[in-house]
Structure formats: C-alpha cells, structure tokens
Amino acid sequence: MPRPFSIVFANAQGGVGKTTSAVHVAGAFAETGVETLLVDLDPQASATRHLGLDPDALDATLTDVLIDPSRGIAPAVHATAYPGLSVLAAHESLGTLESELGAMPDRESLLAAAWPGNPPFRLAVFDVPPALSLYTVNALRIADAVVIPVQTHPFALASVPRTLDLVDRVRRHLNPRLSVIGYLATLYDKRTRVARECLSRMIAEWGPLLIETPIPTNVALAEAARDGRLLYEADSESAGAAAYYAAAAEIIARWRETRNGSAARVAR
Ligand SMILES: Nc1ncnc2c1ncn2[C@@H]1O[C@H](COP(=O)(O)OP(=O)(O)O)[C@@H](O)[C@H]1O
Numbered sequence: 001m002p003r004p005f006s007i008v009f010a011n012a013q014g015g016v017g018k019t020t021s022a023v024h025v026a027g028a029f030a031e032t033g034v035e036t037l038l039v040d041l042d043p044q045a046s047a048t049r050h051l052g053l054d055p056d057a058l059d060a061t062l063t064d065v066l067i068d069p070s071r072g073i074a075p076a077v078h079a080t081a082y083p084g085l086s087v088l089a090a091h092e093s094l095g096t097l098e099s100e101l102g103a104m105p106d107r108e109s110l111l112a113a114a115w116p117g118n119p120p121f122r123l124a125v126f127d128v129p130p131a132l133s134l135y136t137v138n139a140l141r142i143a144d145a146v147v148i149p150v151q152t153h154p155f156a157l158a159s160v161p162r163t164l165d166l167v168d169r170v171r172r173h174l175n176p177r178l179s180v181i182g183y184l185a186t187l188y189d190k191r192t193r194v195a196r197e198c199l200s201r202m203i204a205e206w207g208p209l210l211i212e213t214p215i216p217t218n219v220a221l222a223e224a225a226r227d228g229r230l231l232y233e234a235d236s237e238s239a240g241a242a243a244y245y246a247a248a249a250e251i252i253a254r255w256r257e258t259r260n261g262s263a264a265r266v267a268r
C-alpha cells in the first residue's frame with residue numbers, strides 16, 4: 001500500500017474551527033471510501049469527543065503511545081461509528097505529559113517513532129492544539145501538508161504569520177516534505193459586511209491557495225460537536241455539511257496534484 005497522505009489542520013489561534021474542520025474533512029474522506037485516521041493531539045480531546053468517544057473510557061490513548069512509542073499507535077486507535085474512520089484518541093493527561101516530554105532529546109519525533117511503516121489507512125488528519133506546542137511539532141514532523149483554517153474575522157489573519165513561521169522551521173529542520181496546501185475560511189457569516197470584506201482580503205492575499213468554499217457559520221455544526229457526532233449524520237443537507245464536503249473534495253484534488261507532482265497550488 002502507498003504511504004498515507006497526512007494533513008495537519010493548524011493555526012496558532014484557538015476557536016477558529018480547527019477541530020470542526022479536521023473531523024468533518026476526515027469524515028468526508030471516509031465517506032468516499034478512503035480509510036482515514038483522525039489523530040487527536042490536543043489535550044482537550046475535542047476531536048475524540050466530537051467523534052463520540054469518551055477519552056476516560058478508553059483503555060489506551062495517545063498518552064500511552066508517546067510514553068512508549070515502541071508499541072506503535074495501534075493500541076490507541078479506536079473505531080468510530082463512521083465506517084472507514086478511526087481515531088487515535090487524545091486524553092487530558094497529554095497536558096501534564098507535555099512538560100515531562102520537554103526534557104527528552106527526541107521529543108519532536110515521538111509520534112514519528114510510533115508511526116506505522118505500513119498503515120491500514122490512506123489518509124491521516126491531525127487536529128492539534130492552538131498553542132504552537134510540542135504536539136503540533138510532532139504532527140508537522142510526519143505530515144505532508146498543512147491546511148490553515150482562518151476565521152473570517154479581521155483580527156484572525158494576524159495569527160497566520162506565526163503559524164507559517166512554525167511550518168517553515170519544521171520544514172527546514174525536521175521535515176523538508178512539508179507544504180501548505182490551502183487556507184480554509186471558517187465561521188463565515190455572509191450577511192455581515194465585515195465578514196465579506198475579510199473574505200475579499202483572504203482572496204487577495206492567498207489567491208488560488210484559498211480553498212474556494214468558505215465554511216459558513218452554522219449552528220448545526222456547534223450542535224453536532226456538543227452531541228458528539230458528525231453533522232453529516234444529523235443533517236447532511238445543511239449548509240455546514242455541504243461546505244465541508246466541498247472543501248474536502250478540494251483538499252483531495254490538491255492531494256492528487258501533490259502526488260502527481262503537478263502541485264501548482266502548493267506554497268513553499
Ligand atoms: N462553522 C461553524 N459554525 C458554527 N459554529 C462553529 C463553526 N466552526 C466551529 N464552531 C464552533 O466554534 C467553537 C470553536 O471551534 P473549534 O473547531 O473547536 O475551533 P478550534 O479547534 O480552532 O479551537 C466550537 O464550539 C465549535 O463547535
């Protein structure tokens with residue numbers, strides 16, 4: 001089987017739709033029949049919960065993987081209610097573990113050490129914490145691509161240079177393969193002028209690197225997170241679901257471009 005394609009949804013800012021995007025794009029990939037692994041690297045474990053799992057009820061999570069990478073990721077990979085979609089689950093104990101790991105020489109490569117050489121999935125989607133933490137670096141260390149979700153709010157663009165700076169440093173020191181394959185406009189309320197202006201700025205700034213479909217502000221997405229399920233299950237016709245299906249299709253298209261070496265839209 002070819003090496004899986006790995007995508008990190010990263011932004012130095014919190015509350016911009018990273019987790020919502022990671023789980024819905026992963027869910028859309030899985031629905032098209034592509035075996036997908038969602039890797040939850042956030043101590044808040046929101047992606048794990050969003051997929052209906054209770055981190056405290058699991059026998060193994062990412063914490064166990066990072067403590068002993070030699071056992072691989074398999075014990076902490078759990079099936080979800082969605083065919084083709086599994087999750088490498090997070091647990092809040094990742095919070096205290098981070099400071100302990102900080103002293104280890106191989107701290108940036110712990111997930112890489114556990115990562116399978118011949119995995120049973122084609123796509124891996126990483127959800128990372130908002131702070132540019134050790135866990136974000138571990139994800140970027142093994143990823144092929146970064147998607148940067150940016151809230152359509154005037155202040156939100158300010159977090160992008162910090163995010164790009166980290167991507168750049170990881171590329172130079174740890175993973176030359178890494179590239180940004182898209183910006184995703186999130187929490188877009190087209191009724192407000194400020195959001196429309198912000199989207200225009202994003203188009204001007206990022207051109208074809210901006211994923212064409214903005215994700216609308218849609219209360220059904222927040223309700224799906226609360227209920228621990230994907231919006232596709234609750235309301236596959238909703239605006240939020242339609243936007244995430246379209247965004248996932250664009251990301252898949254960019255993945256194929258990257259794989260075929262015709263990556264016209266990859267920023268380096
Ligand atoms: N498009 C959206 N419409 C409505 N609510 C959203 C949308 N995207 C995210 N949310 C809600 O906003 C909050 C922050 O989103 P989240 O995906 O957790 O962001 P992050 O992972 O960047 O911190 C969550 O409560 C989530 O349910």
Ligand SMILES: [Mg+2]
Nearest residue numbers: 018019042046
């Ligand atoms: Mg999050």
